[in-house]
Amino acid sequence: MTPPATPWSALHAALAAGGAATAQTLIDAGLRGRGGGGFLTGEKWRTTASSESDRRYAVANAYESDPAVFANRLLVEKNALGVVEGLAIAALSVGAREAFIGIRAEYSDAIRALEAVVASAERDGILGPNVVGSGRELLIRVVPLQGSSMIGEETVLLKALAGKRGQPEQTPPYPSSVGYLGKPTAVNNVATLAAVPWILSNGAAAFRQIGDPAEPGTVLVQVSGSVANAGVLEVPTGTPLAEILAVAGGAASGATIKALLVGGPSGGFVPTQLLASTPYSGAGLATVGAHIGSGALLAVDGSVSIPELAAMLTRWCADEACGKTIPCRIGTRRLAEIGQRFVDGLAGPDDGERLHALAADVADSALCAHERLTPSPLLTGMRYFKQEFYPAGVAQSGGAVAGRSS
């Protein structure tokens, strides 16, 4: 998150090395996309550069979908230079002459910071019609976007940039071959791009030393809920969840944490007994049913009812669905309703089974991550906190419809 020590030196290095060598350095470093997909960034750039086309684009995704998650906003406000430099390197490596930064319109400070960096770089001749005297052209435009939380998805972001209805496209073809206006486009999260100048300055081997060897680097996490010191932390990947929680000061006074909600509104609940053994990495979280997502960690204390929270989160996801696939538009709503029946104590004996079957169908038909991950809170809640979904005395299967008496 710290800005580069010598601004634009990585850009000079990348221009001297050429696009293919830069992409190879990133592959050697093992940098993976921070937006959730987890693709090798260098691989993505290489595909974009090798796609047959008359023009290519590079896009930085600074649109944080989840409500009240500020990790990327903080990153852009503190390190706008690193983001713009990373995007410039990406654009020059894939052979793009135009690049965009899609950002939430509410982030006015971050937008101002980005625009200031771009304007001063153009004034100094670093960006613009002749990038640091290399004769190549690069125009970077900051595009404020708003109006739907789906814009964070990469194909939706490209649609929004092109002024179209924000609904995702089926992948493959990935944006690296068919993207903005149908041209090859390298779409990267700002957190990924901010890591690029560091790698080019310090070398791929140094980057590989940090964190989990399978997906090296650092990630930004936002810890909130009932913890002593809520805020945004930068941690190496693979840090156990318990350690992150300890850095955030542990439980707030008088509270007992019973679970962490990892990954925002479509994240998974991780119970306390698994916190020490679960590393904060894509693969580690997938085994417990959670994901990195927006980088949000919510500490849930004993006063919170897991079914109620899970049902509300699913309802939010259902309301935000763009409506392109029917299992997402209607299925997620039914999921939220089944969850609400558990909250109200009106769940029938088959509702647990129905929830799992519907969740599997919704996830299987998914066009984008939003639909694929929407069932996570209910599913992980069911898996780890079954006793809250089925209070004592309620039959799980067979017999009449069970109701809670109180």
Add this chain to the structure above:
Amino acid sequence: MALTLTRFFQPKKTVMYPEAKPDIPPRNRGRLELVTDERGTLKCETCFQCAQACPIECIDMGGVDTKGRYAVHWGPAEQYAERREESAMRRSGRTVSDAAAAQESSIDLGAVEAALERVDYDPHHMLQILESVQRAYGYLPVDALKRISRATGAWYAMVYGTATFYKHLTFEPGRNRTIAVCRCANCLVAGAGRVINTLSFEFGTEFGQAIPWSNLRLEALATHLPDAPSPLVVIDGEPQRELSSRNAESWAAALAGRYAA
């Protein structure tokens, strides 16, 4: 008489339907016919959906409104000069003449022209165009959308599709007053769900809908404001700090008194 006698001795062509059935080729669809309603009026509205669906493009039609009934002809409609309306012509793939598209607008479209000029009539900047039009008028007038469609060359359906998707764009004037409830994970833990249930019950509305007795609308907050408490309820951009999940009922009752129409 000679013909009668010849036919008389030839084999009979009559088939004793339905006991015996003639041999019909498998692809025979019989005579294409339009369906009429019980009063004998044609139901066809020349919507062109059948013409569009027809894989070998053998269907085409035209129709005119004669005394409240549609007289429908088979065949290219241009020869009767009777395509009915602009949208039907678009659907059947015909170009629309300028005379049909250029209609007098009831509002001053100066702001629309300025917005279009700023982005050089480029339909890829549709969101910027729509946002500046909404800033100028407070909402998106239909005439403005038509003008945008004609000036940029983007189909009206696409302009409309973009305008309806993004939640900050609106077609209703005077929707500036909102009660917005944040649904971020923190607010949900702090009881935003119960606040939403209480407010929609007390106001007699659904979440995301207008409140019948006032000019307010109960809706979701796009993003949590910094340094705001949880659960967060915002009226016209003003965070309501005295509200919690416990006093939501009395708070709603007090609000009802203040905003009654």
